[in-house]
Amino acid sequence: MKLNYQLAHQRLLADSADKKVLELLSATKGFQQPDINSLSAKQFLNIAKHLELTEASVRMALSRQTKQGKLNRDDGRYTLTRNQNPYVVPRFWLDIKYRCQPWKQDWLLVSFTDAKLSITVSRRLVRRMELLGLKFVPNLGWLRPNNLSELQQEVSYDLSNATQSNDFVCAILTSLDTNQQVRFQKLWPLAQLNQFYVDAEIYISEEMNRTESLPDDDILKRSFAIGRLLVEQLSIDPWLPEEMIDVNARERLIRTSTSYYQQIKPAWLNILDQD
Template identity: 25%
Template sequence: MQMKPQSMLFTIYGEYVRHYGNEVWIGSLTRLLGEFGMTEQAVRAAISRMQRQGWLVSRKIGNRSYYSMSPRGQKRLDEAAKRIYPRQAEGWNQRWCMISYNIPEERRHLRDQFRKELSFLGFGLLTNSTWFSPNDLAEQVKELTETYAITQHVELFTAAHIGWSEPQQLVAKCWDLEGINASYRAFIETYRPQLQALQPAQDLPDNRCFVEKTQLVHEYRKFLFIDPDLPEELLPELWLGREADNLFSALYTLLDPGAKRFFETMYESAPLG
């Protein structure tokens, strides 16, 4: 299982560091990622890149550097946390959140970033420069447009659809549900044997719990970028996301205690005072 240091750092911060004050010594990060065979040089390079990109901020105390997620990074982690863990589904109100934009070519870099953010939130491309979602994401979109200073180029609607396609047909135009189902199937086939192997009482070392749980969360995070989190009413009858949710939850529960214990042995925060 190949993992990139920068992507793994998002997982480590989202799953662990954010619950321990959001700040951690760089030495702790290199030790933790070393459990996955990553070199200190690769980890430091990824940290520097994330700092340049505005995801991390640092401060130095003595000869030690400590890193925390920037406000932008914390927002991303908060948004991911809302979607990655199974929750009680709410009924759909038959409304669509729609966005239309016309961002000038000279601001193309912002337009490209805006598209990536919309996709991450779960929007689908209905027509050129028109995105929509059955979920109420208006506040998230307002924050995005203000952050990127593009409010004058974006229009945001809450809309009712009156013709002519059925809602499921609209969804099929915007998202590859068969492809997403195939990804869920692959996830289930990979992790079901692991759950079955862990079901009997078995002492798994804490460092192995940490590695296995972190890899599990890391793999499951990938669905944030492909699954639009559609309401139950718009999903196909055979939707493997439900089974994947249950499998993830069961395996997470088994691995979590040992993983946390190991993280706590490696974690060092900045000294008080």
């Protein structure tokens, strides 16, 4: 997927207020400023005015998400629910950066027993596998490079939750020959991943140049629309080892995105502080 504001804006308009409320809290928490780790209803409404959200839809979304346990409300301020289980929250790409470890050409393999899974559970399972960066190999199982710390624990935890069972086995494959290594690496669209890193970095750089001359309300609207699309793509990135992808392009995208996040921060703070 190529980043562009037209697509990002269409997606922003189409998605529900409930989703946007959760994403707004994630976005402001990312600024790493303690006083905006939680937001009041007034602050939500300040932002909502610039995102074409009605006051009624925001208030209803806050109420629904609180009742569903996704938000905490304390002294009139809302925060994302904290869960003590380590792998409940989907992995974010900046977190993964610190989990990379040298790849020893070994692979994590997940195989399932003959347990019967319902269609719903099977779909949930496939979705979880894809989010964890695993690919299916017929007659073998699900596979990915073993290049992240605590990967096996994370996969086991997620799959237990997805299937409500432990009818699977995780194993590490080592000492594979060159042909097998090449075969497995071709499971991922490597050229497509590399091109996304390059194109996204160029687009974010261009957006940084545009931001210099925009008013705060336009900065907030554009950055939220584009940022959520970027995070959506990066949150499903398989985070492959540098032996498989263009790690320099990926690192450039991370650095540029981090700089962009800092550039838009003053505009967001100004709008949050409006009376």
